[in-house]
Amino acid sequence: MTVLESVHAALATVQDPELHRALPELGMVKSVEIKGSTAHLEILLTISGCPMRDRLQKDIESAVTAVEGISAIELTFGVMDEEQRANIKKLLRNGRESFISFAQKDSLTRVIGVASGKGGVGKSSLTANLAVASAQKGLRVGILDADVYGHSIPRLMGLIGQRPTAIDQMFIPLESFGVKTVSMEMFKPERSDAIAYRGPLLHRVLEQLLSDAYWGDLDLLLIDLPPGTGDLAISLGQLIPNSEIVVVTTPQIAAAEVAERAGRIAHQIHQHVIGVIENMSQFPCPSCGEPMSLFGEGGGEETARRLSQLVGSDVPLLGKIPFSPALRTGGDEGAPVVEADPTSVAAIALFDVAEKIMKRSKSLLGVRLGIST
Numbered sequence: 001m002t003v004l005e006s007v008h009a010a011l012a013t014v015q016d017p018e019l020h021r022a023l024p025e026l027g028m029v030k031s032v033e034i035k036g037s038t039a040h041l042e043i044l045l046t047i048s049g050c051p052m053r054d055r056l057q058k059d060i061e062s063a064v065t066a067v068e069g070i071s072a073i074e075l076t077f078g079v080m081d082e083e084q085r086a087n088i089k090k091l092l093r094n095g096r097e098s099f100i101s102f103a104q105k106d107s108l109t110r111v112i113g114v115a116s117g118k119g120g121v122g123k124s125s126l127t128a129n130l131a132v133a134s135a136q137k138g139l140r141v142g143i144l145d146a147d148v149y150g151h152s153i154p155r156l157m158g159l160i161g162q163r164p165t166a167i168d169q170m171f172i173p174l175e176s177f178g179v180k181t182v183s184m185e186m187f188k189p190e191r192s193d194a195i196a197y198r199g200p201l202l203h204r205v206l207e208q209l210l211s212d213a214y215w216g217d218l219d220l221l222l223i224d225l226p227p228g229t230g231d232l233a234i235s236l237g238q239l240i241p242n243s244e245i246v247v248v249t250t251p252q253i254a255a256a257e258v259a260e261r262a263g264r265i266a267h268q269i270h271q272h273v274i275g276v277i278e279n280m281s282q283f284p285c286p287s288c289g290e291p292m293s294l295f296g297e298g299g300g301e302e303t304a305r306r307l308s309q310l311v312g313s314d315v316p317l318l319g320k321i322p323f324s325p326a327l328r329t330g331g332d333e334g335a336p337v338v339e340a341d342p343t344s345v346a347a348i349a350l351f352d353v354a355e356k357i358m359k360r361s362k363s364l365l366g367v368r369l370g371i372s373t
Contacts, residue, residue, distance in 0.1 A: 004032065041076070043056070100239060111221045113266075123227065139358065142182070151184050155334060294323055326347075
């Protein structure tokens with residue numbers, strides 16, 4: 001193999017940090033020239049001001065300088081034209097126009113909506129931590145922050161102020177803690193801007209966030225739904241009929257009555273309610289170690305009992321997440337507790353719930369595997 005061929009082979013091992021495809025496959029390698037022991041490379045970025053340029057440069061330099069006979073690199077960056085970007089979009093979508101990949105019959109991505117009857121129960125915090133916990137277990141995970149009015153996932157995931165890369169009408173989800181993340185907040189001119197969408201427009205927003213993002217191959221997509229039983233909860237069932245629902249509540253018995261409504265709506269639109277999570281549960285007193293129940297007891301069990309009765313089958317209580325200042329602090333600082341303090345009681349409980357959710361993988365029954373005999 002010549003030095004030129006070896007350099008091309010080395011570049012084939014370098015992936016775009018956002019698209020996770022090899023540079024030659026994406027058409028990003030414009031030219032390679034060898035002069036003496038120096039490799040002169042011209043690489044095309046998808047957009048001007050690509051946020052991953054420095055990381056890409058480092059990866060290219062690491063791969064090419066390892067080639068025998070190469071001691072230096074002259075690397076220049078250009079920018080793709082519209083036709084080249086269109087070719088990438090076509091490649092990533094397998095030649096199809098914008099569509100929701102998770103709604104296709106051959107999709108193996110498990111889509112779970114995280115719902116609650118009311119706000120303030122810690123639904124978004126649990127969504128972020130369950131996603132990171134699942135990613136730590138080896139799953140390819142995404143979060144869609146569908147809480148259009150009260151989006152908080154960017155802060156919880158340490159992504160405040162960051163915006164996704166756009167390729168024409170397609171955009172690349174941001175990634176944090178191994179989790180791909182999309183939120184309406186990422187597309188607002190200012191974080192403080194309020195959103196006042198109604199009815200059909202809300203449906204369209206959810207549809208675009210699902211279809212215009214290049215999610216790649218995911219094992220699990222968690223969708224942080226708005227609290228209550230509004231338009232978006234119904235839209236999820238319409239756009240992704242095979243999506244499932246997990247209901248978050250607190251230990252208060254009064255909260256169980258409200259939480260049941262979220263599960264009831266899911267049942268009415270034929271979504272599978274996979275379980276209930278009780279947040280802010282009993283925790284050990286930091287002074288004496290005695291168990292404390294700030295918000296009462298029994299809400300999770302009561303919600304699970306009511307939903308089991310409603311659907312006619314077992315809706316289990318997946319777990320109780322203890323009240324934890326570390327969980328709150330981690331959210332404020334953009335460091336999920338399962339990452340920042342994995343041995344804390346809250347993190348251990350979250351890992352346990354994630355494990356229970358992961359155990360039921362999607363069936364291959366009826367899926368075309370492309371195997372010929």
